[in-house]
Amino acid sequence: EVQLVDSGGGLVQPGGSLRVSCVASGFTFSPYGMNWVRQAPGKGLEWVSYISGSSTNVIQYADSVKGRFSISRDNAKNSLYLQMNSLTAEDTAVYYCAREVGGTTLENWGQGTPVTVAS
Amino acid sequence: QSALTQPASVSGSPGQSITISCTGTSSDVGGYNYVSWYQQHPGKAPKLMIHHVSDRASGISNRFSGSKSGNTASLTISGLQAEDEAVYYCNSYTSSSALRWVFGGGTKLTVL
Numbered sequence: 001e002v003q004l005v006d007s008g009g010g011l012v013q014p015g016g017s018l019r020v021s022c023v024a025s026g027f028t029f030s031p032y033g034m035n036w037v038r039q040a041p042g043k044g045l046e047w048v049s050y051i052s053g054s055s056t057n058v059i060q061y062a063d064s065v066k067g068r069f070s071i072s073r074d075n076a077k078n079s080l081y082l083q084m085n086s087l088t089a090e091d092t093a094v095y096y097c098a099r100e101v102g103g104t105t106l107e108n109w110g111q112g113t114p115v116t117v118a119s
Numbered sequence: 120q121s122a123l124t125q126p127a128s129v130s131g132s133p134g135q136s137i138t139i140s141c142t143g144t145s146s147d148v149g150g151y152n153y154v155s156w157y158q159q160h161p162g163k164a165p166k167l168m169i170h171h172v173s174d175r176a177s178g179i180s181n182r183f184s185g186s187k188s189g190n191t192a193s194l195t196i197s198g199l200q201a202e203d204e205a206v207y208y209c210n211s212y213t214s215s216s217a218l219r220w221v222f223g224g225g226t227k228l229t230v231l
Contacts, residue, residue, distance in 0.1 A: 035220065044121055045157075045165065045208055047220040063217050096164055104153040104212065105170040106220065112164055 002026040002108045009113030022080040022097030030054040030075040033100040038093035087117045122221035130229040136197040141209030149190035153212035156194045204230045
C-alpha cells in the first residue's frame with residue numbers, strides 16, 4: 001500500500017525558516033515525481049513545488065515561493081523535503097506531499113503537516 | 120483567485136444526482152486530458168476520485184463520473200449518499216510557465 005507521511009510542521013516566526021519532510025513507503029520512490037501542495041486555513045489547494053524522478057532533473061516552483069523555498073529528495077531514504085525560508089503569514093497552511101503518476105495525476109497524498117507563521 | 124473556476128456550493132437530496140463544473144482555459148483543462156477530481160472531508164487529505172477526465176480511481180464507486188467539453192470539466196455524483204458530503208476540487212496540468220498544476224477553488228457539496 002502506498003503511504004506518504006508528512007512531518008516537520010510547527011510554529012515559526014515571520015522571517016524564519018522551517019523544513020518539512022515526507023517519507024514514502026509501499027512503492028519504489030526514486031522514479032516518481034513528487035510535489036508539495038498547500039492549503040491555507042479555510043482555503044483551497046495551491047500547488048507549491050515539483051521535483052522529478054531519478055531519470056530527469058526538473059525542479060519547479062510556484063511564483064509565490066520562488067527564491068524562498070527549496071525542494072529536494074533523498075532516494076536512499078525514500079524522503080522528500082521542502083526547505084522554507086523568509087516565511088510570512090501568507091505561508092501559513094497545511095503542507096501535503098503528493099506522488100505524481102505518469103506526469104498526469106497527483107495520485108497519492110500525505111496526511112499533511114501544519115505550518116503556522118506568527119509572532 | 121483560483122486558476123480553475125468551480126461553484127462555491129451545490130446541494131442535493133439523498134438519491135439525487137448533482138454535477139459540479141470546473142472551467143479553465145486552453146492552457147489547462149481544454150488542452151490536456153489530465154483533469155482530476157478530489158474529495159476532501161474536514162481535517163483530512165484530498166482523496167483522488169477521478170483522473171484523466173473520466174477514469175475512476177481504484178475503489179471509487181461508479182456513482183462518480185467525469186467528463187469534459189472544451190475548457191470545462193464536470194463531476195457528476197449520482198445516487199447521493201450522506202457520506203458524499205465534502206468539498207470537491209478539480210485539478211489540471213497546465214502549460215503555464217509559472218505553474219505545473221492548477222486547482223479549482225473547491226465546491227462544498229451538502230447532502231440535504
